[in-house]
Amino acid sequence: MNSFTERVIEIILQIPAGKVMTYGQIAAYAGSPRGARQVVRILHSMSEKHQLPWHRVINAKGEIGFQDEESFFIQKMSLESEGIQFKDNKSINLQKYLFHPSNIIK
DNA sequence: GGATTGACATCCC
DNA sequence: CGGGATGCCAATC
Numbered sequence: 001m002n003s004f005t006e007r008v009i010e011i012i013l014q015i016p017a018g019k020v021m022t023y024g025q026i027a028a029y030a031g032s033p034r035g036a037r038q039v040v041r042i043l044h045s046m047s048e049k050h051q052l053p054w055h056r057v058i059n060a061k062g063e064i065g066f067q068d069e070e071s072f073f074i075q076k077m078s079l080e081s082e083g084i085q086f087k088d089n090k091s092i093n094l095q096k097y098l099f100h101p102s103n104i105i106k
Numbered sequence: 107g108g109a110t111t112g113a114c115a116t117c118c119c
Numbered sequence: 120c121g122g123g124a125t126g127c128c129a130a131t132c
Contacts, residue, residue: 027115
């Protein structure tokens with residue numbers, strides 16, 4: 001299945017530990033600048049099947065999107081274990097941890 | 107093939 | 120980066 005979804009997955013897999021990307025960024029690099037929500041949907045559908053590092057995908061504010069606090073906490077711990085430090089209890093320094101792919105996908 | 111989904115982005119107050 | 124409304128797009132159902 002060669003599609004937007006697959007490119008999104010490829011991009012997510014390229015995010016190095018200790019870095020994060022936003023939904024909008026990923027969508028843009030995958031070819032749809034307005035496709036942030038597709039990324040969300042992909043994570044829901046594919047994360048378990050493809051074993052994606054979904055914990056490295058956050059929203060534009062540098063926060064985890066989860067509303068469920070337990071999942072939120074799990075993701076937060078995952079990020080902290082990769083070296084990302086939270087400023088408050090919920091946000092990270094995007095300018096410091098945001099991953100800027102330059103040539104990961106042709 | 108149409109309706110639903112979705113952890114967002116962005117504009118506007 | 121406070122909070123509500125609106126727009127977006129493609130995979131999934």
